[in-house]
Amino acid sequence: MKILDRDFYIRDTITVSKELLGKVLVHKTEDFSVAGRIVETEAYLGPEDKAAHSYGGRKTPRVEVMYNQGGWSYIFTIYGMYQCFNIVTEKQGLPQAVLIRALEPVDNVELMAQRRFSKSYRDISSRQIKDLTNGPGKLCIAMALGKEQNKIDMCVKNGMDDIYVWDDGYKDFDIEASARINIDYAEEYVHKPWRFTIKGNKYVSKA
DNA sequence: CAGAAGATCCCCT
């Protein structure tokens, strides 16, 4: 029962990707708190990984935070309309990260329902309940993770806008590995089994 | 500075 610290994140990215499964991601501000259990992750192993934004050692303004030591948030805009939330891993200078692809809602489903569908949780369908956080863009909407939350150190609390991951001891599940989603451009890295899911979880984005 | 691509989602069939 503890908040994951720097030592957790400064390790090899595949290990961190697997061990993040089952942990609880929390976003807490002065106005609200919202949380979800991580059920799907993907490892991005720049600079060698052709699917990673940091492939080949690219260091554009967008990916710069990936060069920080593990434990920082990396949030980028995709398709002009959605955000993707990542956690930087490894030691400073090695630009790797874990994409959080799906969550199971844990706390403040009312806020999630309002942010996703502008409706109260009690008024949404079972389909919409499942759709609250079962994708990288969806969970960012539900968890209020946007540009403002990019480059936050998740190992240090500031009391104003904190993101961190909580280990509540949940371990009763099997891990499944598969190919990452929507990286057709990554050539020989397309089929690397670097996507990890909690087997059978209802909130996994895609079978 | 223009052009193209993109770690997605939603709605339709």
Next chain:
DNA sequence: GGGGATCTTCTGC
């Protein structure tokens, strides 16, 4: 399972 929405980011000229 496929196409459109929508616009940021990066690359090349």
